[in-house]
Amino acid sequence: MDLATTYLGLPLRNPLVASASPLSQTVAGVRALADAGVGAVVLYSLFEEQIRRQEIADFEIVAMHEDSFGEATSYFPDVDIAAGGATPYLRHLEKSVAAVDIPVIASLNGVNLEGWAQCARQLQDSGAAALEVNPYAVPGDTRVAGAVIEERHVEIVHTVKDAVSIPVAVKLSPFFSATGTMCRDLDAAGADGLVLFNRFLQPDIDIEALAVGPAVTLSSPVESGIARTWIAILRGRVAASLAATTGVESGADVVKYLLAGADVVMTASSLMRHGPAYAATLLTELTAWMERKGFASVADVRGLLALGDEVDAAAYERAGYVAALTHAKDMYGDFLVRN
Numbered sequence: 001m002d003l004a005t006t007y008l009g010l011p012l013r014n015p016l017v018a019s020a021s022p023l024s025q026t027v028a029g030v031r032a033l034a035d036a037g038v039g040a041v042v043l044y045s046l047f048e049e050q051i052r053r054q055e056i057a058d059f060e061i062v063a064m065h066e067d068s069f070g071e072a073t074s075y076f077p078d079v080d081i082a083a084g085g086a087t088p089y090l091r092h093l094e095k096s097v098a099a100v101d102i103p104v105i106a107s108l109n110g111v112n113l114e115g116w117a118q119c120a121r122q123l124q125d126s127g128a129a130a131l132e133v134n135p136y137a138v139p140g141d142t143r144v145a146g147a148v149i150e151e152r153h154v155e156i157v158h159t160v161k162d163a164v165s166i167p168v169a170v171k172l173s174p175f176f177s178a179t180g181t182m183c184r185d186l187d188a189a190g191a192d193g194l195v196l197f198n199r200f201l202q203p204d205i206d207i208e209a210l211a212v213g214p215a216v217t218l219s220s221p222v223e224s225g226i227a228r229t230w231i232a233i234l235r236g237r238v239a240a241s242l243a244a245t246t247g248v249e250s251g252a253d254v255v256k257y258l259l260a261g262a263d264v265v266m267t268a269s270s271l272m273r274h275g276p277a278y279a280a281t282l283l284t285e286l287t288a289w290m291e292r293k294g295f296a297s298v299a300d301v302r303g304l305l306a307l308g309d310e311v312d313a314a315a316y317e318r319a320g321y322v323a324a325l326t327h328a329k330d331m332y333g334d335f336l337v338r339n
Helices: 026-038 048-064 084-100 113-125 146-163 178-186 225-234 251-260 269-274 277-294 313-339
Strands: 005-007 011-012 017-019 041-045 104-109 130-133 168-172 193-196 204-206 211-213 241-244 262-268
Touching: 005 241, 017 277, 026 084, 026 277, 041 084, 084 104, 084 113, 084 277, 104 168, 113 130, 113 146, 130 146, 130 193, 146 168, 146 178, 168 178, 178 193, 178 225, 193 225, 225 241, 225 251, 251 262, 251 277, 262 269, 269 277
Parallel strands: 017 041, 017 262, 041 104, 104 130, 130 168, 168 193, 193 241, 241 262
Antiparallel strands: 005 011, 204 211
């Protein structure tokens, strides 16, 4: 059974990728994911704000001792000024790359264009096989037009691609006025891959404390429909690799994404629920399904249910919408009448 695939031009032993999560915060965690069989690991995200805070702290430590005697050089703290506040992440990246024999992909969430470029170069120099840029930003300013946000995404891709030579993937939110156009624009800007989709982590309200707090939940298979639909639409319409993420809990979910046209299927929630070793279960279930259906390779499966260039995507979506409502009416109509 041939599970080998290619993502961002990188050869992978299989299409299952461990996406960014707390599991990759230690070298032991990265090694456990690799030992369980994943094809690649995406490290947890490096946030530019974290870098800036660390830089300030490093500067204050050095400034505190700037009047010390020159002979006492060993007294100074071990601060890597050249690498800036990204040093802990870069060291972790270097150790992770050295610890496993699969691609380690760095994840970056920047703020300004200079920061995107600088951090991207540092991640490349520290051994990242590829870079996943995560322009996660919630446009809370109601005066900002959608076109401005979309142009910003394209600008980020241009900036990062100019700064590095390793492949660059973009992790996207599904909340664009024209998702297909956004994906095509990023593809034209040089993005090597599109990761569909990021999850919007909404805050929750504590009605007793009268306070707003974070609400971080693991994904479930019911959330995978929108990503599968767009992957099926985009397959063959963009040159970039397509990575599916969100809603993977079983081998069946991996199969569905591959049939839609995904090059790789990423998961974090299932591995968080069941542990890194669960990756082996997902791969076993994928292999069993392929054997049962008579497929010899992942390439034989990929995109079998993608739309294809000859299909009108808008009409397809409309037909699916009407069919879903009709099915719901048939399924629940009698129940609503009786109750």
